[in-house]
Amino acid sequence: MANNVQVDAMGDACPIPVVKTLKALRELVGAGTVVTLVDNEVALENLTRMGHEKGCEVSSEQLGEKRYRVTLTVPEGIEVADGEPEAATCLVPAERNLVIQVSSDAMGTGSDELGRSLMKAFVYAVTQQDELPATMLFYNGGAHLTCEGSPCLDDLKALAEQGVEILTCGTCLNHYGIADKLAVGDVTNMYVICQKLEQASHVVRP
Known part of the structure; x- marks a missing residue:
């Protein structure tokens, strides 16, 4: 003692x-x-x-x-x-490997303006969950969300500070000419994106 x-x-x-x-x-x-x-x-x-x-x-x-x-x-x-x-529990539980896959800056089809508002609300909602994802993957139009000027930037930074891995496709950043605007997380490639999805226990696609 x-x-x-x-x-x-x-x-x-x-x-x-x-x-x-x-x-x-x-x-x-x-x-x-x-x-x-x-x-x-x-x-x-x-x-x-x-x-x-x-x-x-x-x-x-x-x-x-x-x-x-x-x-x-x-x-x-x-x-x-x-x-x-x-x-004892963790912010990112070891027994699950939840991955959120974001392929657009807008959520759903129809109105792009509405879709962007929905995506912003979705990312904020992620920050309020009891279980946070292990990784969030951003590619194609979703790459805009991790860059300067993104309405989701503050929430994504808050998630990163809590240990959520934020990864954005480098090919996508280069395609849109925004590679120098990345403001949160790290640049990744399609091999790693494929690997993360294969290893995930659960995948969420908003």
Whole structure:
């Protein structure tokens, strides 16, 4: 038993960092701190959320590239609730690989103006889901959504900050002459797009 516990979760996939940290919290004698090292922002967000849910004071610090320290402090009088640590959940659950495939800047057929409004609403709705996608793929007309001037840019940046992989087809960016306008995520190719779709457990096409 201890009042200060160090947890090394570097290189661990979700939900292992949360599981290890929950176990360490239960090892504390009364008030104390658990300091966990992780290598990605998704783990940082998951630990922060879990810490607040358990009544802890939470602070975090980026120590370097892909290196973060999360400190959970348990105040006097607070006990971490019992329960199976395996029940811990992630923003991007490991057991599912949800991919959203976007091939146009408009949703549906008919009015393009309406379709663009619907697409903006759809991307915002994605940010509000309990389960976020692992990857969002943008190609053909959908490439415009990840570039400067896109009405979806703020929401896509928010998703990227939470660990969602945003990938846009480089051939499509070049075709439309907007390669220098990419504002969120990374450039990809058709091989990777095919690979992501084949590996997906679920694919959503708005």
